Amino acid sequence: MRIALNARILQAPRTGIGQYVAELAAALADEQELELSLFHGWGWSRELPAAAMPGYSRLAPWLRRIPGAYQARRWLEQRRFDRGQDPAIDLYHEPSLWPLEFDGPTVITLHDLTHLHYPGTQPAARLREIERRLGAGVEQARLILTDSQFVADEAQDYFGLPRDRFVVAPLGFAPRFHPRQPAELAPSLAPHGLQPRGYFLCVGTLEPRKNLSQALEAHQRLPAALRQHYPLLIAGMAGWEQGQFSDVLHKALASGHVRLLGYLPDEQVAQLVAGARALVFPSLYEGFGLPVLEAMASGTPVVLTRRSAMPEVAGDAGNYVEPGDLDGLYNTMLRLIDDEPHWQVCREAGLQRAGLFSWRHCAQITARAYRQAIGG
Structure with a gap:
C-alpha cells in the first residue's frame, strides 16, 4: 500500500x-x-x-x-x-x-x-x-x-x-520518556537551581482550556517554605488569547515560586518530566492528554481532572481533582510532597498504566x- x-x-x-x-x-x-x-x-x-x-x-x-x-x-x-x-x-x-x-x-x-x-x-x-x-x-x-x-x-x-x-x-509515548536516576538528571536541573523531584510541572500551550490558573492558585496556597522548595514550572508555547488569565500568571511569576519556561526542545521536556515531583494537568478538555501518558511512562505521578478523554489515559493511576476545586488540588499536591508511600504507589501505578500504550x-x-x- x-x-x-x-x-x-x-x-x-x-x-x-x-x-x-x-x-x-x-x-x-x-x-x-x-x-x-x-x-x-x-x-x-x-x-x-x-x-x-x-x-x-x-x-x-x-x-x-x-x-x-x-x-x-x-x-x-x-x-x-x-x-x-x-x-x-x-x-x-x-x-x-x-x-x-x-x-x-x-x-x-x-x-x-x-x-x-x-x-x-x-x-x-x-x-x-x-x-x-x-x-x-x-x-x-x-x-x-x-x-x-x-x-x-x-x-x-x-x-x-x-x-x-x-x-x-x-x-x-516516545522512547525519551522513561524513568531516570537523579544523577542522570542533575546536570540539566542544577543550572536552574532545581533538584530531582523538587518541583511541580505543567506542560501545554498557554490557553484557557488548559486551566493553568487553577494550578497557579493551588500552588500559591502552599506554605511559603514548600513553594520555595517545590516551585511550579510551566513549559509550553504561548497560546491564542493567553491574556485571559495573565493577571493570575503575572502575580504568580512575581512571587518567584513560578517559572515560565516557554517552548523547550523535546529532550529538555523529557528530562523535566522525569524529574518532577508530579505533573499537574488540570485541563478542562483533551482529546487524549499526551503529557499525562508521557509523565506516567517517566515514573512521574499525575494530577488531572476527570474530564473528556483523560480518564481513558490515566485510569486508576491518576490523582483526580475537580475543575475549580482549589482545596482539592492543594491537598493533592501537599500529599504528593508529604506522603512518600503514596507517591511511590502513584509512580508504580503510572508505570504499569503506561505499559498499555x-x-x-x-x-x-x-x-x-x-x-x-x-x-x-
Whole structure:
C-alpha cells in the first residue's frame, strides 16, 4: 500500500499533533506492506524533517493577520499536493482537521472538537475556516481515526455518523520518556537551581482550556517554605488569547515560586518530566492528554481532572481533582510532597498504566484502518 500522509504541520514547532505525525510516521515504517509519501506543504519526501522550518514561530503570527491568508495558503498547498503526488498512491491520510482534495480513499484523524467547546482558543479566521471545511472533510473520509473513545462518541453524535465510520487508535509515548536516576538528571536541573523531584510541572500551550490558573492558585496556597522548595514550572508555547488569565500568571511569576519556561526542545521536556515531583494537568478538555501518558511512562505521578478523554489515559493511576476545586488540588499536591508511600504507589501505578500504550500499537491499528478504507 502506498500512503500519502500530510506532514505539513511538522513545519511548526512540535506540539501535540506534530508529535503524533512524527511518531506515527516512524512507527508505520515498521509496517512492511506500507510505503509512506510525506507531503510537507512545499513538496513531497520520504523522510521526516529533523526540525521545524526556521523562523516559523515568528512568521506564523504575521501570516494570520493577512486577510484571506488561510484560503491562499490552502490553494497553494492543493496545487503542490496535486503536482508532486505519486500517481500510484492508494490512500491519503490527513492527520489534522480537514483534508485536501484527493481522488481516492481518504482517512482523517480527528483529535478533538476543541473548536466547538472552546472557540476562543482559535484565531477568528482559522475558526471560520474550520467551520467551513470540517464537515466536508468528515464526509470525504471513508474512516475517521480518533485518539480516544471519548472523541469517537462525541464526533459520532455531533456529525450524526454511524459508529463503524470511527476507529479508535490510542496514542503512545516516545522512547525519551522513561524513568531516570537523579544523577542522570542533575546536570540539566542544577543550572536552574532545581533538584530531582523538587518541583511541580505543567506542560501545554498557554490557553484557557488548559486551566493553568487553577494550578497557579493551588500552588500559591502552599506554605511559603514548600513553594520555595517545590516551585511550579510551566513549559509550553504561548497560546491564542493567553491574556485571559495573565493577571493570575503575572502575580504568580512575581512571587518567584513560578517559572515560565516557554517552548523547550523535546529532550529538555523529557528530562523535566522525569524529574518532577508530579505533573499537574488540570485541563478542562483533551482529546487524549499526551503529557499525562508521557509523565506516567517517566515514573512521574499525575494530577488531572476527570474530564473528556483523560480518564481513558490515566485510569486508576491518576490523582483526580475537580475543575475549580482549589482545596482539592492543594491537598493533592501537599500529599504528593508529604506522603512518600503514596507517591511511590502513584509512580508504580503510572508505570504499569503506561505499559498499555505504544506508538507501535497505534500504528498497527492505523494500518488496519488503511486496509479497511482501501477495501471498503
